[in-house]
Amino acid sequence: MRIVLFAFCVVLAGCSSEDHENLRQWMVDNSKDLRGNVPKLPEVLPYQPVPYEVESLLDPFKPNKIEPESKYKQASGKGGAFQPDFEARELRNSLLEKYPLESLKMIGYLNVNNRPMAAIQVEEKVKQVKVGDYIGLDFGMVTKISDKEVELRELIQDSAGDWSERKSSLYLQSTEGSKK
Template identity: 35%
Template structure:
């Protein structure tokens, strides 16, 4: 007998493999699955909860000519004016001419001495290397600090500052005499 060529054997083997694979695809398990699915459908009850009613939207009625425009910068000015109307009425005099020592922060100012003239006391305040004489009523520091009294060891000031709510309030400050280190 002559051996068949290898290509023919491969075709026969592939055909046998294909037929045996298709033979295993019977529908014997399909009926069991269909019966199980119909049983589950009968015994399963679907529960859908009721949806809550949505909230009713009430649009804001804007009366343009009678109300203040919410995007206008003047709205802030109106609110500040209302706050100041209810406040203490205390505020610094912004119309007066500023003095030389008002451009320096109070923590950079040092008291280095005093001078006495007939009826007047002067405090000598130093900023950097410059010494300035001040008397009661002069202004010192950036917070509208007015000199209220001068003695040999300190200068007392009354400052006017804004608190957290925007109200002007007074606070006391002192500059103590600095000892010379030379």
């Protein structure tokens, strides 16, 4: 056992020779200007609660804000100045009022007794319209007909139940270049 201990001490003494002194000196020279630089953490501000007051805001989940109170008669003061006449629409019972404007096509222009008329196609049916007729789902009334377009005044309802006007057009659809 003494021999093993003596051999271990000799090996340990051999590792501590002066051969590594130049390595130690190089480490000291190259690390003398190095300093750890960790930036300071930002100051933590105290929590300030923000009041959440929703009593005066509209509830987006109430169905009466999405749909009018009654389809035919809304309460006075609601609906705005452009509220449409639902009963007149039912009485007209026009085919062109049962389709969205995007599915209607202007396919022709007519001038009958100096009155402009447009030929409107929906699915496989063709109907003639004149100024004052209604087309589309949004109470679109024809205001002007030219050889290239039909201009409309539509009534649309926003999420608050108010009605407003917007202008739309149907343009003449050319069939040139298409094979039928």
